[in-house]
Amino acid sequence: MEEIAAFSSADADKALKDCERMIQKSLKSPTVRFLREHLEKAGCPVQDNFFKAIKCDQFHAGGYLPGEGIVVCGNRTQMQDEVTQAITHELIHAFDDCRGANLDWTDCAHHACSEIRAGHLSGDCHYKRELLRGFMTVRGHEQECVKRRVLTSLSSNPFCSGSTAKDSMEAVWDVCYNDTAPFDRAP
Known part of the structure; x- marks a missing residue:
């Protein structure tokens, strides 16, 4: 049993590292860059540390946490397209949060x-x-x-x-x- 748990932990660590790498690549996507530029124009610039890879218990690709940033579920996203898609979706939430003072x-x-x-x-x-x-x-x-x-x-x-x-x-x-x-x- 201990070997399985250690293997699972190593797999989880690898998945998070892979996800972090994919997040960095997603930040170069034209749509992600466009959304970040518009967030900055709206007064809500987001730095690279706004995006984090985490392990999620629920079946989601990611989430937007108001005031904190965007998380991408490293254990739920396995392809670059999924990570870019999740970031794009969550950046729209961030944009809405930024422009809607009373959201x-x-x-x-x-x-x-x-x-x-x-x-x-x-x-x-x-x-x-x-x-x-x-x-x-x-x-x-x-x-x-x-x-x-x-x-x-x-x-x-x-x-x-x-x-x-x-x-x-x-x-x-x-x-x-x-x-x-x-x-x-x-x-």
């Missing part, structure tokens, strides 16, 4: 709006990603994906229980889905 992550509508924007603008729901996840429809796949992923994210927010999550998402959908800032249009 309240405990408010289900606020959380839903940022999730709608992050899902729509980050490419989370590109048809190739959806196909790999086993979700694919001919029409409307992107919006259906965004809605599904928003509800999944809101389910982890204790302030969004029951029908509150869906009601909040539907209430802000049009405004938030069509808000493409800092992009001119959805990428």
Whole structure:
């Protein structure tokens, strides 16, 4: 048993080091650079130490922690594209947090709006990603994906229980889905 635990710890350490390396590579991505530039223009510059690789217990690729930074789950992300995707998604949350002086992550509508924007603008729901996840429809796949992923994210927010999550998402959908800032249009 001790050998297995030591091997698992070594694997975890390697996964985190690999993730740190992929984070550094992601910071050179044109979309990540664009978002960081716009965060700086909005008065919220983010340094390289804003991004951290961690071991996660839940099934998430990463997360945005207001006031702290972005974490990428080294034990959940194994490819460069996954890391870049997670960072892009979370940078949109950081941008929303920066520009929304009264953004309240405990408010289900606020959380839903940022999730709608992050899902729509980050490419989370590109048809190739959806196909790999086993979700694919001919029409409307992107919006259906965004809605599904928003509800999944809101389910982890204790302030969004029951029908509150869906009601909040539907209430802000049009405004938030069509808000493409800092992009001119959805990428």
